[in-house]
Amino acid sequence: MNNSTRTATLRPFFRLSDVLIMALITVGYLLLSFLLIGFKPEQLFLATLTNGLYFASKPTRKFILGFSVFIVYWIIFDYMKALPNYMVSPVHIEGIYNAEKSVFGIHSAGKIMTPNEWLLLKSNSFLDIMSGVFYLTWVPVPLMFAAFLFYKNKKQFLYFSFTFLVVNLVGFVIYYSFPAAPPWYVQQYGFAFNPHTPGNTAGLARFDAYFGVHIFKSIYEKSSNVFAAMPSLHSAYPAIVFYYAIKNKLGLANILFGTIMVGVWFAAVYTSHHYVLDVLAGILCAIIGITLFNSLLKARPIGSFINRLYHRIV
Numbered sequence: 001m002n003n004s005t006r007t008a009t010l011r012p013f014f015r016l017s018d019v020l021i022m023a024l025i026t027v028g029y030l031l032l033s034f035l036l037i038g039f040k041p042e043q044l045f046l047a048t049l050t051n052g053l054y055f056a057s058k059p060t061r062k063f064i065l066g067f068s069v070f071i072v073y074w075i076i077f078d079y080m081k082a083l084p085n086y087m088v089s090p091v092h093i094e095g096i097y098n099a100e101k102s103v104f105g106i107h108s109a110g111k112i113m114t115p116n117e118w119l120l121l122k123s124n125s126f127l128d129i130m131s132g133v134f135y136l137t138w139v140p141v142p143l144m145f146a147a148f149l150f151y152k153n154k155k156q157f158l159y160f161s162f163t164f165l166v167v168n169l170v171g172f173v174i175y176y177s178f179p180a181a182p183p184w185y186v187q188q189y190g191f192a193f194n195p196h197t198p199g200n201t202a203g204l205a206r207f208d209a210y211f212g213v214h215i216f217k218s219i220y221e222k223s224s225n226v227f228a229a230m231p232s233l234h235s236a237y238p239a240i241v242f243y244y245a246i247k248n249k250l251g252l253a254n255i256l257f258g259t260i261m262v263g264v265w266f267a268a269v270y271t272s273h274h275y276v277l278d279v280l281a282g283i284l285c286a287i288i289g290i291t292l293f294n295s296l297l298k299a300r301p302i303g304s305f306i307n308r309l310y311h312r313i314v
Contacts, residue, residue: 014055022051029075036082043078046071062313066150069161070143073168080172084225085179086195091227093181094191100183100275116183116272123203123270125210131267132207132216137260138234145241145257153248154314158306159297160244166296167240167289171233174285180230183272199223203271232274235282236289238264243290 026047033043050071053064085091097114105112108121142164149157184202199220201208208216238261245257265283268274274282296302 018054022054026051033078036079046074063150065309066154066157066161066313067146069158069165070146073165076172077168080175080225080228084195084227085176086193086225086227088176089179091179091181091193092230093186093193096180096230096275096277097183097186097191100277104276114183115269115276117187119270120187120203120272123206125206127270128203128206128210130263131270132204134260134263134267135204135234135271136215138237138264141257141260142237142241145245149244149248150313155310156244156248158310158313159293160240162306163244163290163293164237164240166293167236167286168233170289170292171231171236171282171285174231174281175225175228178230179225179227180278181227182229182278183275185226187272197226199226202273204273229274230278231281231285232268232278233282233285234268234274235265235279236286239283239286240290243286 030039030043030047033039050064053060055061100114100116101112104115106115106118107113108118146157146160146164149160182202184200185197187202188200189197199222201216201220204216204220208214238257242254242257242261245254250257265279268279268282269276297306
């Protein structure tokens with residue numbers, strides 16, 4: 001046992017400074033959330049869960065400290081509602097639609113169609129179900145993979161978590177630099193811009209209808225911004241998981257993660273939530289984020305911060 005671990009072991013669990021810091025963070029988060037986007041039950045749930053795990057026991061404190069990276073991501077994503085990207089930059093609707101046709105257009109029935117339009121004509125129950133299943137993995141799989149790494153290799157867990165955050169930050173920058181409408185928007189509203197367009201399940205509605213549920217309807221009703229199709233971060237997340245699965249030599253599990261990755265890419269286009277260009281941008285976003293994090297890791301401040309966090313969760 002090294003000195004830092006011994007010191008952490010002897011440190012009292014309930015310290016006044018810890019209580020005050022968590023209280024300030026909690027009150028600050030709830031107050032800022034109320035001012036920016038209004039009060040929501042999910043905010044109180046997040047604050048309660050975080051404090052509960054932090055003060056419940058040493059193992060749960062280590063767990064929530066490790067997963068604080070994902071909490072930061074969620075808060076940033078939620079706060080995007082305060083400043084929609086269409087208020088920062090003009091929304092691309094017709095231009096990206098025509099670019100998709102130009103690069104990936106499919107000749108059918110005497111006209112050129114986007115892959116989304118062509119697949120819409122070929123839709124069937126099997127593809128509807130498979131696409132819905134793949135799309136349901138976009139949050140659980142990265143989180144479950146992170147939990148697996150947390151107990152298997154905490155250093156790799158931190159690398160994965162921070163890579164996930166960096167990829168999202170890169171994606172968010174693009175969201176605000178290049179707001180883009182998804183394919184379903186053009187299918188329903190044409191090329192006219194309507195800033196008050198609500199979230200839409202698009203092709204995933206067929207999954208809900210088949211099983212008589214409202215899973216995707218409930219998800220997309222809470223969408224932060226419908227004009228955030230480029231890049232497809234849905235396509236980036238499984239790519240990050242696949243990269244770290246290979247890096248950690250998980251054997252046959254790599255085939256599963258690779259299948260999920262390709263399945264999500266297909267589902268994104270099939271359900272008209274993204275163009276092929278969006279998916280490629282998402283993959284590129286993952287590559288940039290992974291490369292950027294690996295470079296930042298060599299910088300002393302970042303490396304030292306991650307090492308300090310590592311010693312707090314081991």
